[in-house]
Amino acid sequence: MLEVSxxxxxxxxxxxxxxxxxxxxxxxxGKIVYPLNIGQPDIETPPAALEAVRTADVRVLGYSHGAGTESYRRKLAAYYQRASLPVAFEDIIVTTGGSEAILFALLTCLNPGDExxxxxxxxxxxTAFAIAAGVTIVPVTAHIENGFALPPLADFERVLSPRTxxxxxxxxxxxxGYVYSRAELESILGLCKAHDLYLLSDEAxxxxxxxxxxxxxxxLPGAEQHxxxxxxxxxxxSACGARVGAxxxxxxxxYMAAFRFAQMRVSPPGLGMLLxxxxxELPESYFDESKAEYLARRDLTVARLQAMPGVVCPRPGGAFYVLAHLPVDDTEEFGRWLLxxxxxxxxTLMLSPANGFYQTPGLGRQEVRLAYVLNRTDLAAALTCLELALLAYPGRTEPLPAAEATTAITI
Structure with a gap:
């Protein structure tokens, strides 16, 4: 019988x-469903970037250099240099989204069977890219009690093996949404240097x-080889559909090994690189507005969640996600019930059950990831739905106050 791989x-x-x-x-x-499940921002894609695609004088949309156009790589290198990263355009391979960059990193730095x-x-x-590369993920668990800070270095050392x-x-x-400090990053890089490991850093x-x-x-000092x-x-x-990463x-x-993978898939998206x-080329001030908006959304989301009985929600330092513990038996069941x-x-709202973000079986069953990517009016409405749903859900794991009102809820 035929079977898939x-x-x-x-x-x-x-x-x-x-x-x-x-x-x-x-x-x-006919229901309104607020999508807090995925990191799809509603911030406007820069009009100047879209206009560059609209007005491009392109008569044949051909292949580019396997690493991406030199003009874009030079502009991207300048962006990194403004952020104090010692990067030249020859250090950059443009990829089809960050996803391909992750896959190329795993294919280049690890062999099948490595950890x-x-x-x-x-x-x-x-998980998906590790499976595609034949690589085994070894998890080290961070905990909600300390805001998902980097686990102790001893936990990493404990799982080191000859295949790491x-x-x-x-x-x-x-x-x-946790942001690693310089000290945490230096400790991880120090471990990589001591054991001759690569440090793959997703900085999206x-x-x-x-x-x-x-x-x-x-x-970090000593980062060059690792x-x-x-x-x-x-x-x-806010250009998820452009599919341009690095x-x-x-x-x-x-670099040269990754470049060979890049050559074999020919080139990254041409119109995406134009955008x-x-x-x-946008000024640094471009980010002021979007960053301030996400900060306001974070503060709204965290304040509302922390006010809900039984919810545990650390304050994230970055990105636009919160990972919260909900007083429910299973967030996947709860998410289905919501819909x-x-x-x-x-x-109602759609959320991401957190069990899919853990490798260790059983973890994350009462946790959920919410993406605060909607405008604050819609975000507040979605959080009101969540608050009332938690009061009404049959699988709630904590007793409700006797006088808790659940009127105006349709089940």
């Missing part, structure tokens, strides 16, 4: 899209740090 069988369902069919059904019933250590909870698609080849971090973190949310300055792994940065314009310029490394051996090049059985004034 073991990779195909092992590929998980997207943790942020698994409830999408239920949301589609709810919308067909990569990742603090969990982590970005759900790391890399440590992968996301800074600021998707899904927790670098522009959105709210409480402390951002530190890139490439800025650090590979993966990046994307998706969140920076792999950045000062290690020439890694990205125009965006890279199938609950509405308040004909409104």
């Amino acid at each position: 073991l990779r195909g069988q092992a590929m998980p369902v997207s943790p942020f899209r698994k409830l999408a069919p239920y949301a589609e059904a709810a919308r067909l019933q 990569v250590i990742i603090p969990e909870p982590f970005y759900g698609t790391y 080849r890399a440590i992968l971090i996301c800074n600021p973190s998707n899904p927790t 949310y670098r522009e959105f740090c709210y409480d402390a300055p951002y530190v890139s792994a490439l800025q 650090v590979v940065v993966v990046d994307t314009i998706s969140k920076r310029y 792999l950045v490394t000062l290690n020439k051996q890694v 990205a090049e125009a965006a890279s 199938e059985s609950f509405s308040y004034e004909n409104q």
